Amino acid sequence: QRRLHERSAARARVAARPASGEPEILYHAAMSLVRMEEIADTQGLVRVVLDSPKVNAMGSQVLAQLAIGLEGLAANDKVRGVVLAGEGSCFSAGLDLKEVVALEGDDLIEFIACLERVLLAAFAFPKPIATSVRGHAIAGGLVLALATDHVALGDGEYRVGLTELA
Secondary structure: OHHHHHHHHHHHHHHOOOOOOOOOOOOOOOOOOEEEEEOOOOOOEEEEEEOOHHHHOEOHHHHHHHHHHHHHHHHOOOOOEEEEEEOOOEEEOOEOHHHHHHOOHHHHHHHHHHHHHHHHHHHOOOOOEEEEEOOEEEOHHHHHHHOOOEEEEOOOOOOEEOOOOO
16 A cells, blocks of 8 residues: 555656646646646636545545645746635545554554645645635545635535544
8 A cells, every 4th residue: 555655646746847847837647536727717726626536535645646736836836826626525524544544653654744744735835725615524624624725615515524532
């Protein structure tokens, strides 16, 4: 599992810059679970979409792709702002608990470090960043949304909340 995460992160890093070295607005070549698309007629606004099967749970691959994508967009002078969103009926149900409970030792430490990297990338994003919530935002999904400058809640019936564990 660790090797899979490292390969995914390496592919995303390679995709972060085109071969010419010139910055581009979109960083998406190796990103299959996080989609980045320029918002039409906005001159520099990018939508970053969590597109992981079912509930957009954040496993190591999603976190790696999201961290690399946000860091690349932050460094890109053509990007003026970002809207974070989730595909489907759920913004994000939080961390992929099936993956987390299987992690031990260094793998768990690496996972937590990647989560921290994503939250810091969103919280310290140097340009305006907002989250569009149009579905459930539970636990880590809500934490990610709250790390951005603005959160817009869409119409509909869904849950938004943090579970407190002691």
